[in-house]
Amino acid sequence: MKIVHSISELRAQLRGQLRTAFVPTMGNLHEGHLSLMRLAANHGDPVVASIFVNRLQFGPNEDFDKYPRTLDDDITKLEKEGVYVLFAPDEREMYPVPQDYRISPPQDLGDILEGEFRPGFFIGVTTVVMKLFQCVQPQVSVFGKKDYQQLMIIRRMCSQFSIPTEIIPAETIRESDGLAMSSRNRYLSTDERLEAVWLSKTLHQVADRIRQGQASTRITVDDVVEIESAAKQILNHRGWRTDYISVRRRSDLKAPQAQDLAEPNQLVVLAASRCGATRLIDNLEI
């Protein structure tokens, strides 16, 4: 694997490639990331990964400084996966001058759910992803469904800016008890790790209740609100601090209307909640 730190070296390595498949990451790679690399290899060649902890997407009180940086381990993992180039720029390379030009997702998609609780987060994500796309110029890029809203925002950004990369969504990889893999899971204490399973359990309970309602054809918008609020209470009674548990339309992440409830495969339930000090997110398509 070639490890490059500058945009010029990266471009030199990739010159003439016609089907580059790209996986952007912030490092601290786990099995979830490695599944993205494998999916990328099914859709293109060469596979290029990036590791860059992007300051722009962290709020002032978030974990930018303590975000786990494990470059040597990450390199070993990527080499095993047969990744061709790792682009690992430092901040001076990515942001040699203050990044005054930013991408601003539409408010109705960027300021809801994660965007409501992490103001500016998606501006930071889309700005760095746009920049990474300019550096790598991939024909295919892979993003995980674990970050469901991020995936949708990046898809729409590519469509609206006519960016010639095909976005491939990757299924969430879970631990054996159901916890979605995430770099932030490593912040959990042993007890919190046992408790953390309740996030996916609760999402399953929501999904089951919605499906039962749909099967009986009697589910209403008010029922959905009650199901969301009951789910939030379950977590909060267990000591979690929940930002949201929300059933949304898969197509645009808006709250479902009566006609959306009547159709199968239209919905997704998304959640963000703190287990101890660790904020976890997860989602489940219904």
Ligand code: PAF
């Ligand atoms: O999902 C992530 O790890 C990050 O948001 C991304 C897409 C690498 C941008 O920094």
